[in-house]
Amino acid sequence: MRHDVILRVIAKLLIPFILLFALYVQFHGDFGPGGGFQAGVILAAAVIFYGLIYGLADARKLVPEAVVESMMAIGVLIYGGVGVAGLLLGGNYLDYFVLDPNPVHGQHRGIFWVEVGVAVTVSGVMLKIFYMFADRGRVDE
Amino acid sequence: MAVTVLVIARSRNLFGVIVLGGLYSFLMATVLVAMDAVDVAMTEASVGAGISTVLLLGALYLCKSEETRPVQAPWLPLVVSLAVGAVLAYGTLGLPEFSDPKAPIHTHVVPRYLTELKQEVDVPNVVTAVLASYRGYDTLGETTVVFTAGAGVIALLRRRRKDRKP
Amino acid sequence: MTLAGTGMTLGGHFTYFITLFLMIAGLFIVIARGNLIKKLVGLSIFQTSVYLLYIAPGKLVGGTAPILSDAFTVYSNPLPHVLILTAIVVGVATLALGLALVVRIREAYGSIEEDEILSLDAAPSRAEQQE
Numbered sequence: 001m002r003h004d005v006i007l008r009v010i011a012k013l014l015i016p017f018i019l020l021f022a023l024y025v026q027f028h029g030d031f032g033p034g035g036g037f038q039a040g041v042i043l044a045a046a047v048i049f050y051g052l053i054y055g056l057a058d059a060r061k062l063v064p065e066a067v068v069e070s071m072m073a074i075g076v077l078i079y080g081g082v083g084v085a086g087l088l089l090g091g092n093y094l095d096y097f098v099l100d101p102n103p104v105h106g107q108h109r110g111i112f113w114v115e116v117g118v119a120v121t122v123s124g125v126m127l128k129i130f131y132m133f134a135d136r137g138r139v140d141e
Numbered sequence: 142m143a144v145t146v147l148v149i150a151r152s153r154n155l156f157g158v159i160v161l162g163g164l165y166s167f168l169m170a171t172v173l174v175a176m177d178a179v180d181v182a183m184t185e186a187s188v189g190a191g192i193s194t195v196l197l198l199g200a201l202y203l204c205k206s207e208e209t210r211p212v213q214a215p216w217l218p219l220v221v222s223l224a225v226g227a228v229l230a231y232g233t234l235g236l237p238e239f240s241d242p243k244a245p246i247h248t249h250v251v252p253r254y255l256t257e258l259k260q261e262v263d264v265p266n267v268v269t270a271v272l273a274s275y276r277g278y279d280t281l282g283e284t285t286v287v288f289t290a291g292a293g294v295i296a297l298l299r300r301r302r303k304d305r306k307p
Numbered sequence: 308m309t310l311a312g313t314g315m316t317l318g319g320h321f322t323y324f325i326t327l328f329l330m331i332a333g334l335f336i337v338i339a340r341g342n343l344i345k346k347l348v349g350l351s352i353f354q355t356s357v358y359l360l361y362i363a364p365g366k367l368v369g370g371t372a373p374i375l376s377d378a379f380t381v382y383s384n385p386l387p388h389v390l391i392l393t394a395i396v397v398g399v400a401t402l403a404l405g406l407a408l409v410v411r412i413r414e415a416y417g418s419i420e421e422d423e424i425l426s427l428d429a430a431p432s433r434a435e436q437q438e
Contacts, residue, residue: 035272204344
């Protein structure tokens with residue numbers, strides 16, 4: 001597939017929009033359908049698409065393995081960190097009201113960071129799984 | 142959708158099965174939109190039809206693509222699954238009807254979410270608010286499950302490469 | 308159309324029957340088919356039937372998607388949506404884990420058919436017994 005001009009051009013055209021759509025889904029999740037899970041999956045799908053068309057090595061160059069692996073952990077840590085932040089500011093674990101003087105804004109802030117954490121973990125895990133499977137095939141041959 | 146499932150059950154070409162699985166996921170996403178579950182439909186379309194199809198094809202590439210014919214006719218599994226289905230069908234007789242506003246599912250917890258959300262969280266998308274705020278613990282645990290599954294896949298698939306290096 | 312004696316309409320339970328059909332089909336594939344990848348596909352069909360089981364009762368005819376707006380007053384139930392949303396992502400993560408296991412099994416046994424693996428497993432132990 002690496003030498004098919006049509007696929008390469010279309011992929012180049014589509015991928016920016018897929019990434020943009022992922023960001024839209026992530027940050028517009030409060031108002032429309034969407035949120036961390038979907039955004040994470042779409043983000044991962046964009047990179048997987050790139051990897052399928054241009055080959056695994058190029059995808060690795062774009063998003064290195066170390067980044068993906070740390071994404072998996074960082075997402076969970078962000079989520080847990082939001083909880084701990086609530087704890088430090090005098091609330092219960094995962095209590096968002098205390099994150100801002102205005103409780104409603106605190107909720108917004110908490111939801112925002114939690115969604116970021118979810119998106120980072122989900123896209124990290126999906127990408128890592130894809131890398132593992134794709135890499136396996138190449139090693140076996 | 143039912144036809145797709147039947148073909149999946151009968152077909153022995155695994156490649157066809159996986160492509161049909163993707164089709165099935167899209168149909169399911171359409172049904173979910175009709176059921177007003179837009180968030181879920183979006184996830185199902187991207188996860189079910191996108192990622193899992195890619196993963197299944199990747200795994201298929203590592204294995205062979207034809208299924209061998211089963212030795213005996215699958216009467217016993219058929220009977221077992223039909224029996225389970227009959228018991229479940231008997232169970233549905235006690236469940237509330239479709240779109241019954243007085244069903245228990247609509248009378249507990251949820252009215253509170255819908256009425257007080259505006260003052261408490263003020264996020265228009267109820268699903269996001271409940272997911273991240275009211276049920277934050279659930280989502281935390283679930284993110285951890287995804288993380289653990291990823292770690293499990295790494296543990297399972299990485300060892301071989303290490304063996305090869307020395 | 309009313310079922311005799313129960314007072315239930317068939318139309319009112321139509322979604323349950325679809326769910327049941329998918330569930331039975333998934334279960335049948337999982338039990339009857341020896342191929343491990345096919346089993347995983349069956350498992351995910353079973354899983355989607357559970358999504359439907361949760362989502363369908365939450366729907367209200369005339370309701371709209373649970374995104375608050377002044378224009379609507381009736382919303383479908385958001386709680387099942389939340390539960391299933393997380394279930395889908397967990398589902399694909401477990402599917403990946405299962406596939407990883409299948410790949411490892413394929414490397415260890417050279418086959419992904421259940422009966423072949425079982426006979427391969429049985430062969431060495433039988434040899435030990437004969438000795």
